[in-house]
Amino acid sequence: MEVKTRAPGKIILAGEHAVVHGSTAVAACIDLYTYVSLRPSLSENDDTLELLLKDMELEFSWSIGRIKETLSHLGSPFPSTPTSCTAESVRCIAALVEEQNIPEAKIGLATGVSAFLWLYTSIQGFKPATVVVTSDLPLGAGLGSSAAFCVALSAVLLGFSDSVSLDKNHQGWLTYGDSDLDLLNKWAFEGEKLIHGKPSGLDNTVSTYGNIIKFKSGSLTRIKSNMPLKMLITNTKVGRNTKALVTGVTERTFRHPDVMGSVFNAVDSISKELSSILESPALDDLSKTEKERKLEELMEMNQGLLQCMGVSHASIETVLRTTLKYKLATKLTGAGGGGCVLTLLPTLLSGTVVDKVIAELESCGFQCLIAGIGGNGVEICFHGSS
Numbered sequence: 195m196e197v198k199t200r201a202p203g204k205i206i207l208a209g210e211h212a213v214v215h216g217s218t219a220v221a222a223c224i225d226l227y228t229y230v231s232l233r234p235s236l237s238e239n240d241d242t243l244e245l246l247l248k249d250m251e252l253e254f255s256w257s258i259g260r261i262k263e264t265l266s267h268l269g270s271p272f273p274s275t276p277t278s279c280t281a282e283s284v285r286c287i288a289a290l291v292e293e294q295n296i297p298e299a300k301i302g303l304a305t306g307v308s309a310f311l312w313l314y315t316s317i318q319g320f321k322p323a324t325v326v327v328t329s330d331l332p333l334g335a336g337l338g339s340s341a342a343f344c345v346a347l348s349a350v351l352l353g354f355s356d357s358v359s360l361d362k363n364h365q366g367w368l369t370y371g372d373s374d375l376d377l378l379n380k381w382a383f384e385g386e387k388l389i390h391g392k393p394s395g396l397d398n399t400v401s402t403y404g405n406i407i408k409f410k411s412g413s414l415t416r417i418k419s420n421m422p423l424k425m426l427i428t429n430t431k432v433g434r435n436t437k438a439l440v441t442g443v444t445e446r447t448f449r450h451p452d453v454m455g456s457v458f459n460a461v462d463s464i465s466k467e468l469s470s471i472l473e474s475p476a477l478d479d480l481s482k483t484e485k486e487r488k489l490e491e492l493m494e495m496n497q498g499l500l501q502c503m504g505v506s507h508a509s510i511e512t513v514l515r516t517t518l519k520y521k522l523a524t525k526l527t528g529a530g531g532g533g534c535v536l537t538l539l540p541t542l543l544s545g546t547v548v549d550k551v552i553a554e555l556e557s558c559g560f561q562c563l564i565a566g567i568g569g570n571g572v573e574i575c576f577h578g579s580s
């Protein structure tokens with residue numbers, strides 16, 4: 195039987211980077227997904243584990259014997275016990291990845307492949323199978339591709355274990371129960387660590403649980419938003435790497451602990467205020483506009499503080515300047531340094547203005563999209579996935 199999962203990407207409305215240092219952040223999932231399907235090998239002669247990254251046109255294949263020989267110290271699989279990859283296992287997994295000779299231009303994927311091997315062997319053990327990955331999300335662009343990958347992967351692997359309880363006769367997409375979500379979110383976090391180094395857990399948590407969440411020091415609060423939010427997402431297409439950007443902010447924090455402490459405190463207040471605006475009762479059009487004005491100010495302030503942290507970029511500043519001409523507020527989303535930028539589109543903004551802004555941004559070589567915000571987190575499909 196083939197089983198498929200999908201996990202959404204995300205936007206961060208406030209609090210990226212500061213959340214790694216203990217501040218509050220607010221994030222929402224979007225309707226762009228990473229899909230992972232798993233087909234266990236049925237033939238006794240088939241002794242390989244295959245990983246197909248379809249969008250990247252990359253295929254990896256290991257003999258189970260080779261994986262066992264390298265990772266035999268792991269023993270039996272431990273699906274119910276999310277565990278960090280030890281330094282020794284990191285080294286062994288890196289050797290298995292290196293043998294696959296990833297082309298230099300795609301070497302950034304090596305950390306994703308390592309996360310795959312860690313999650314696979316820890317949850318499934320040494321069983322032959324084919325795992326196929328596709329994604330709607332741009333990789334390394336701030337929309338949480340690494341988290342969606344780890345969440346969808348953990349979800350499909352656990353879907354084949356006895357550690358989660360799911361109705362396998364269900365047709366179409368099925369959500370997981372809360373305790374199963376908690377388990378797969380912990381595994382996804384372990385995968386994220388291999389890609390990010392020191393993730394806060396925000397991205398995998400919003401991809402797992404969906405909707406809009408407030409997140410601080412590893413714990414989440416679901417937000418019941420009373421405001422429809424429309425965001426323009428602009429991909430600057432400037433590549434960057436979350437791990438390097440997070441390390442840069444941490445190094446700046448070591449150099450200027452007091453200043454950065456104040457910056458993180460300010461971000462914490464922004465996130466708290468932003469979430470209380472989202473939750474405050476929806477009233478008439480006038481107060482809706484007032485609420486949107488406040489959100490815009492908070493986004494502007496958050497962007498200023500992200501610039502203080504050193505994670506803005508010339509391409510992001512170009513988007514800021516362009517949208518400011520239309521009196522629209524913009525902030526980077528995710529790790530910054532390029533990647534994606536958010537612009538709030540107020541309810542009463544005319545479609546003509548939106549079209550003009552998009553045309554101007556696209557004439558700079560950027561790519562714009564309007565994604566649906568909120569919605570379900572990770573889901574699984576045993577029968578009839580499209």
Ligand SMILES: Nc1ncnc2c1ncn2[C@@H]1O[C@H](COP(=O)(O)OP(=O)(O)OP(=O)(O)O)[C@@H](O)[C@H]1O
Pocket residue numbers: 228247302303304305306307327328329332333334335336337338339340341343389390397434435436437527528529530
């Ligand atoms: N579909 C995928 N297949 C394989 N690896 C993936 C996939 N999606 C993400 N990854 C891994 O995640 C890395 C990108 O993660 P990174 O955290 O730098 O960016 P992001 O998650 O897109 O943005 P952000 O963390 O700012 O939200 C890729 O280089 C790769 O190692």
Ligand SMILES: C[C@@](O)(CCO)CC(=O)[O-]
Pocket residue numbers: 206209210211212213214336338390392393394395396397436440527528529
């Ligand atoms: C930059 C960061 O805050 C968000 C990346 O989407 C990193 C993290 O929270 O792990």
Ligand SMILES: [Mg+2]
Pocket residue numbers: 338339340341390397436
């Ligand atoms: Mg990431």
